[in-house]
Amino acid sequence: MSVELNHTIVATRDKQAGARFLADVLGLPQPQPFGPFAVVTTANGVSLDYMETEEVVAQHYAFLISEEEFDAVAGRLRERGVETWADPGHRRPGHNTDDGGRGLYFDSPEGHNLEVLTRPYGSGA
Template sequence: MSVQLNHTIVPARDRDATADFLVDVLGLEPAPVYGPFRVVTLSNGVSLDVAQAGEVPALHYAFLVSEEEFDEIWGRIRERGLTYWADPYHRQPGRINRNDGGRGLYWSDPNGHNLEIITVPYGG
């Protein structure tokens, strides 16, 4: 068996609001409750298990998307008036990047997690 990522925990100040935010902006299926988690499932079967947490460190989550999905997600980001950046340090607001021959952008979730969408994996 090859090693694959199955799930990761996403700490949140408000589990339900965070899960709903991810589902809404990324255009995913509703996130069911499983024990203490809201399970946001990605198309490759990996899940983001959103958990209530007192302390929430800012983490980074990157999503590889198609060109069409990029346009849809970017549109939802703009519709919601969310600030986005072309770079992970948030120095280029309102721009996207064209790194590695694709497109990418960063935005923050309600917990300060740095979210990223890219259309081409790093290194092309």
């Protein structure tokens, strides 16, 4: 049997707002309810299940996207006035060109450190 990530739980104070933000920015289908969750599903079938909690500890979530999707995501973030960063520590504004692709980091409304990248780490020349 091969092992694949199926889902992960994302802590948030407002599951609808957090899940909608991610779906809207990434251009994914709108969140679907499932039990106590607002579920955002990616193209490879992995879901991020937003669950409300009092305490949110910031986590990092990275999404592999195409070059065209990168431009669209960057545009949607710009339209929303969301700052983007070239590094996970948010020290360099903008985006990076690591591994021959592009990547950027941005914060979700609940403070998670989100990343989009067009090439997996270590895949460049």
